[in-house]
Amino acid sequence: MFLSSYANAHQVAKAALFKEAESLHGLFSRQPIEHLAVGQSLFFEGDEAKHVFEVVEGTLRIFRILSDGRRVITGFLYAGDIVGVSLKERYLYSAEAITPTKIRRIARKTFDEAVSDSDDLRPEIFSRVCDEMAAVQDQLVLLSSKTAEERLCTFLLKLLQRTIAAGNRDTTLELPMTRQDMADYLGLTIETVSRTITKLIGKGVVNVVNPAARHFIKIEKPGMLAQLAGDDSECPEMHRDLMVQGDRRHH
Amino acid sequence: MFLSSYANAHQVAKAALFKEAESLHGLFSRQPIEHLAVGQSLFFEGDEAKHVFEVVEGTLRIFRILSDGRRVITGFLYAGDIVGVSLKERYLYSAEAITPTKIRRIARKTFDEAVSDSDDLRPEIFSRVCDEMAAVQDQLVLLSSKTAEERLCTFLLKLLQRTIAAGNRDTTLELPMTRQDMADYLGLTIETVSRTITKLIGKGVVNVVNPAARHFIKIEKPGMLAQLAGDDSECPEMHRDLMVQGDRRHH
DNA sequence: CGTCCGTTTGACTCATCTCAAATTTGGTGG
DNA sequence: CCACCAAATTTGAGATGAGTCAAACGGACG
Known part of the structure; x- marks a missing residue:
């Protein structure tokens, strides 16, 4: 199911029954909220990617620092966004709060298992990854011309x-x-x-x-x-x- | 399993037994080879994304044309690459052969089902999507600074x-x-x-x-x-x- | 009221683009 | 094999958008 974008009727019904357990947001909603002060980091580029995060409130920047000190911001995160999915071992960028921010976190392992076990979660994740990919490509067009x-x-x-x-x-x-x-x-x-x-x-x-x-x-x-x-x-x-x-x- | 990058021992053994069925390459290998002449298009930006392709031989460019005629190439595809995965409804770019090229294609529907049914295929796909994302981000850094x-x-x-x-x-x-x-x-x-x-x-x-x-x-x-x-x-x-x-x- | 930090404005420089022409390559037909 | 054409690439000269350096401005805060 990972690759089909939309749930079919059966799945929609099922999702309604187990709503909390069967949506990404529901998955996070059980976790405690953590607060980030302005300027505080959520994680650093190169850190082992141990968690997946949901932004509950606030705005963050995700960026890389180049060897000569230049900073490249590759995106911003807003309430409702999820970070840390399309990664393997390590974070490819740092994330830092721009405003006072509230987040929830789930261990990758837990997250992976939940997603792998749920036919409802996979399409949702897939959809988000696609959106992320599309956004990065648009940014690429912007920067190149x-x-x-x-x-x-x-x-x-x-x-x-x-x-x-x-x-x-x-x-x-x-x-x-x-x-x-x-x-x-x-x-x-x-x-x-x-x-x-x-x-x-x-x-x-x-x-x-x-x-x-x-x-x-x-x-x-x-x-x-x-x-x-x-x-x-x-x-x-x-x-x-x-x-x-x-x-x-x-x- | 979609989210774990590496197969465990059990899966490796299983993959060895059903190799043809349990690897992405194997999935494509049953399909007939198609040939593309130099300059020939594989698909166009905006087309309905009906197929997923494996490049068997040759090189392609993937690009967008802007309203003022400028062309932005967002990547090149080489033998072994797979195109058309991280998409929803439509292709986000056109793909065109740079050299005489051989490809194999699978209907998205078939592809999605195969991937959704296989615990071995999902991590492989996931790994490739991650690599693609990392590549685009690197390109973004390149272009911005x-x-x-x-x-x-x-x-x-x-x-x-x-x-x-x-x-x-x-x-x-x-x-x-x-x-x-x-x-x-x-x-x-x-x-x-x-x-x-x-x-x-x-x-x-x-x-x-x-x-x-x-x-x-x-x-x-x-x-x-x-x-x-x-x-x-x-x-x-x-x-x-x-x-x-x-x-x-x-x- | 004065300092600090983020932002705006100004003057000048420079990397890259644009326009244009010369050169090389590859293919084609005689 | 050679002459010739079309396309791709290189080279040149000048224009320019954005960068750099520097200074002025303005709100926030103690």
């Missing part, structure tokens, strides 16, 4: 979609991370992030909200933001149709 | 490791892909790739082999290549130890 403005807009757009999906009608985003975090995530410098935001404000696309300013950004023109983000859903279609041997396009 | 020279060296180094792992003692690499492919993979332009190779030749690190030149590169100084690649195995250690709140380093 987008301009600073496109990167920022893509980032803000994704956050916007997340809050909209969460049922929020207001287009004001909270950015729990610092400008430096955004820079390290987007492959830019802090100065470029700052300048680009200023430019977007100038265009009327976004606006900084008064109070706890800088960490709250209002999206004034979501449509234009999507435009500027530049992934007008790519375009494999034209590729398929116009495919002639040597029509390689410029970089 | 490495210079042109570091990117090229990282790329060549990885190819070198692959051929060494394959038991090859010669340090001459075959580069089946074009310079444009390398550029699109490394987030550079073809001109920068070309210039950087020229520079590496100037330093005596690599050399272009005479005959089918350009597609065969000899690594003259593997050690220096590794140096220039720049991932002296990162350094989370110092981070863990010297962790003081505000010591963020420059980008």
Whole structure:
């Protein structure tokens, strides 16, 4: 079952009966909540991957430090996310709380057994791993060919979609991370992030909200933001149709 | 068992008994071989993900085309690789033969069932998905913070490791892909790739082999290549130890 | 009120991109 | 085997987006 994305009717019924035991969230819900202070680490790159974590509340950054001291943030974790699944022996990155955070943990061994025993858990895990893979690939596209403005807009757009999906009608985003975090995530410098935001404000696309300013950004023109983000859903279609041997396009 | 990376003794014995049925390669080996000509597509981004493929021989590129015509190559596939696993409904990228290629295919449905029924297949799949995830993350680090020279060296180094792992003692690499492919993979332009190779030749690190030149590169100084690649195995250690709140380093 | 930290702004530099042309390679047909 | 063409690659010269270094700004907090 690991590979099929959706449960069939029978499984849905079964899942309803044993809800607590048969969903990932249920699996974690038995564990005690642990608290992380701002800046506190959940685990370090290279540590033996002994646990799987569920983020109950808060935001974390996951990152690597390069030999020359540069930091690359490979993602952020929000409430509901699960970390530590698609790993073998060791964590491939460090994880650190950006805000006060609550988490639950399960020993990998326990987690593995539970997942291997449950026909309901496997598709859920699989689905999440697929989403993670898709996200990393999008990030790869962003880093390999987008301009600073496109990167920022893509980032803000994704956050916007997340809050909209969460049922929020207001287009004001909270950015729990610092400008430096955004820079390290987007492959830019802090100065470029700052300048680009200023430019977007100038265009009327976004606006900084008064109070706890800088960490709250209002999206004034979501449509234009999507435009500027530049992934007008790519375009494999034209590729398929116009495919002639040597029509390689410029970089 | 999906989540444990290594089979235990019992499973190894069992796998030996039913080898053909209990390994991924075995699963594919019953399927007929299909041939792809150079430039021919295996599938397109957005297509319904109906099959899983094993590359028997040859090299493919997997890529996306952006709305403005730019192409981002997210990876290459070599003999022994399997494509199409970590997907839900649709392929996230197109796949195209770089050299004459032989593949085998299995319907996703069949594949999923086989994997779900076998305690031996799941860890193998899981292991491969983990490797894929690790590779994408490395690529992400490369794109977000490495210079042109570091990117090229990282790329060549990885190819070198692959051929060494394959038991090859010669340090001459075959580069089946074009310079444009390398550029699109490394987030550079073809001109920068070309210039950087020229520079590496100037330093005596690599050399272009005479005959089918350009597609065969000899690594003259593997050690220096590794140096220039720049991932002296990162350094989370110092981070863990010297962790003081505000010591963020420059980008 | 003054210090600290994160952020913004400014001025200048540089790696990489762009545009353009020269060169090499591989294939094709005479 | 050679002339020739098309594609791939290399090389050159100039443009530029983002980086670097440095300074100013602003809110938070004791």
